[in-house]
Amino acid sequence: MTTLKTILTPNIDIETIRADFPILSRKVNGKSLVYFDNGATAQKPKLVIDSITNYYTNQNSNIHRGVHTLSQESSVAYENARATVQKHLNAKHAHEIIFTKGTTDSINLVATSFGKKYITKGDEILISSMEHHSNILPWQQVCEEKGAVLKVIPINDAGELIISEYKRLLNERTKIVAITHISNTLGTINPIEEVIALAHVKNIPVLIDGAQAVPHTAVDVQLLSADFYVFSGHKLFGPTGVGVLYGKEKWLNEMPPYQVGGGTIKTVTFKKTEYADLPLKFEAGTPHIDGVIGLAVAIDYVNKIGFKNIEAYEHELLIYATEALQKIEGLKIIGTAKNKASVISFVVEGLHPFDIGTILDQLAIAVRTGHHCTQPLMNLYNIPGTVRASFAFYNTKEEIDMLTSGLQRAIKMLK
Numbered sequence: 001m002t003t004l005k006t007i008l009t010p011n012i013d014i015e016t017i018r019a020d021f022p023i024l025s026r027k028v029n030g031k032s033l034v035y036f037d038n039g040a041t042a043q044k045p046k047l048v049i050d051s052i053t054n055y056y057t058n059q060n061s062n063i064h065r066g067v068h069t070l071s072q073e074s075s076v077a078y079e080n081a082r083a084t085v086q087k088h089l090n091a092k093h094a095h096e097i098i099f100t101k102g103t104t105d106s107i108n109l110v111a112t113s114f115g116k117k118y119i120t121k122g123d124e125i126l127i128s129s130m131e132h133h134s135n136i137l138p139w140q141q142v143c144e145e146k147g148a149v150l151k152v153i154p155i156n157d158a159g160e161l162i163i164s165e166y167k168r169l170l171n172e173r174t175k176i177v178a179i180t181h182i183s184n185t186l187g188t189i190n191p192i193e194e195v196i197a198l199a200h201v202k203n204i205p206v207l208i209d210g211a212q213a214v215p216h217t218a219v220d221v222q223l224l225s226a227d228f229y230v231f232s233g234h235k236l237f238g239p240t241g242v243g244v245l246y247g248k249e250k251w252l253n254e255m256p257p258y259q260v261g262g263g264t265i266k267t268v269t270f271k272k273t274e275y276a277d278l279p280l281k282f283e284a285g286t287p288h289i290d291g292v293i294g295l296a297v298a299i300d301y302v303n304k305i306g307f308k309n310i311e312a313y314e315h316e317l318l319i320y321a322t323e324a325l326q327k328i329e330g331l332k333i334i335g336t337a338k339n340k341a342s343v344i345s346f347v348v349e350g351l352h353p354f355d356i357g358t359i360l361d362q363l364a365i366a367v368r369t370g371h372h373c374t375q376p377l378m379n380l381y382n383i384p385g386t387v388r389a390s391f392a393f394y395n396t397k398e399e400i401d402m403l404t405s406g407l408q409r410a411i412k413m414l415k
């Protein structure tokens with residue numbers, strides 16, 4: 001994890017990396033694209049795009065149920081991808097990796113299935129103030145259905161969890177803690193090792209929303225002892241519509257199936273169904289085969305660059321951009337945690353984020369504006385939204401200079 005102490009000199013060959021991403025050479029409004037919306041979705045290297053074309057050109061076939069060559073090849077590729085994810089997260093077993101549609105789907109799976117099995121009236125579910133709606137709503141639904149209570153860990157002005165409050169909120173009624181690894185709006189890197197350890201003292205399982213973490217840092221679920229770790233493929237330079245739920249074998253074995261149907265069974269009669277073992281118990285229907293294969297290619301790609309390099313390089317971008325943006329009069333950065341990923345949200349006094357975003361788009365600079373699916377967090381800061389620039393390892397300081405000058409231009413035009 002990136003801390004100031006562990007910063008190394010990044011070994012990033014930026015020109016070669018940029019050449020791997022075809023979209024980075026496209027023009028928008030006649031200008032070279034500057035893509036700073038990586039928090040929403042990351043761009044795809046050609047290797048990933050090619051893997052999808054290759055799948056449909058040479059292999060397309062349904063998995064797990066065929067004796068013919070194409071089906072066997074697809075099945076092997078799909079299960080190899082599971083092994084790639086297992087290795088990437090350092091999960092103990094491949095069957096602890098469940099392929100889903102994405103982070104939202106993974107959280108819905110856990111909330112519904114875990115909720116069915118373990119949550120009853122009066123129980124508490126603990127989340128934090130900085131959660132994405134996808135890590136609020138599924139728990140809110142369980143609470144409504146079961147008569148449980150949603151509790152929220154507060155944050156300080158910098159956007160950091162107040163750990164003393166977290167400790168106070170953990171109690172014998174708490175059935176699960178669900179918390180983001182990195183905030184998509186504030187960029188805060190949460191101390192999830194500590195969050196998990198404190199919950200485990202009281203035997204409470206923890207789900208980590210890793211949607212914003214996996215593009216920036218390596219994750220070791222065994223080291224963390226995370227009970228559940230979820231992420232989306234598309235933010236990790238892979239295809240959309242595919243995601244991962246890692247769950248400890250013990251929980252996944254005990255939890256009931258989420259969706260049921262083809263693929264999830266051992267035997268079916270009209271009287272009774274015997275469900276398949278992990279992981280198929282949680283993968284109903286034909287999965288996103290090409291997406292899963294593409295995700296594995298994306299994981300291999302980022303690992304080739306190396307997360308030590310990615311962290312160090314992105315930290316340089318973060319510091320560079322923070323210093324440049326802070327100099328702009330009237331601009332306020334929202335989220336100033338000590339431990340931050342390369343995500344900067346900001347507001348400019350008297351201006352609406354949407355207007356700023358629109359002018360930046362005319363300059364071919366893609367940023368995100370709005371509440372970033374964190375409305376409760378916006379309410380806390382008493383703002384309608386922010387402009388968010390989120391960087392990936394293919395971004396450059398020159399692009400940040402363009403953002404800075406683009407912002408100055410937008411402010412002049414709008415004031």
Ligand SMILES: Cc1ncc(COP(=O)(O)O)c(C=O)c1O
Nearest residue numbers: 102103104132134184211212232
């Ligand atoms: C922290 C966080 N959690 C969950 C999600 C939802 O991800 P997806 O839309 O891929 O399911 C996002 C997406 O922005 C996110 O940033």
